[in-house]
Amino acid sequence: MKDESADNGYQGWAILELMGHRKLAGRVCEATVGSAPLLRIDVFDGDDEAPSLTQFYSPGAIYCITPANEDLCRKFAAGFAPGPVSHYELPEVSIEDREEEEDTCP
Numbered sequence: 001m002k003d004e005s006a007d008n009g010y011q012g013w014a015i016l017e018l019m020g021h022r023k024l025a026g027r028v029c030e031a032t033v034g035s036a037p038l039l040r041i042d043v044f045d046g047d048d049e050a051p052s053l054t055q056f057y058s059p060g061a062i063y064c065i066t067p068a069n070e071d072l073c074r075k076f077a078a079g080f081a082p083g084p085v086s087h088y089e090l091p092e093v094s095i096e097d098r099e100e101e102e103d104t105c106p
Contacts, residue, residue, distance in 0.1 A: 010065065013073045016041055017064035018057065025076035028065065031056060043077045 009030035016024045016039075026043035033056060042051035068076075 010067075013068055013070045014041075015066040015068055015073065015076060016057070016062055017066075019061050019063065023076075024055070025068070025073040026051065026053075027070075027073070044074050046074060046078055 011029040013026070014028045016028065018024065024041055024043055026041045028039060028041050031038050031040040036058070038056040038058060039062060040054065040056050043053040043055075044050075045052040
């Protein structure tokens with residue numbers, strides 16, 4: 001029997017392993033942004049009905065997709081959900097720099 005999901009791309013629950021040893025679990029589907037084919041993952045925290053996180057990845061950033069059931073993905077995501085951007089990840093911008101940027105805008 002032919003697997004029809006192969007013709008339409010994978011859609012379902014899975015654990016993604018990404019470059020940088022990062023793992024995410026959630027509902028996965030193919031997406032196109034602009035003209036670029038990407039993989040979309042919606043990560044659900046616990047029993048929430050809406051995703052707590054949606055991200056898009058280039059196929060080159062993914063080195064493993066493990067199909068799994070919804071319950072396993074939700075449990076996995078609860079323990080491995082990425083946190084919000086931290087202060088130390090943002091560059092420090094002085095008031096003078098902000099004023100200069102405002103002056104250079106068309």
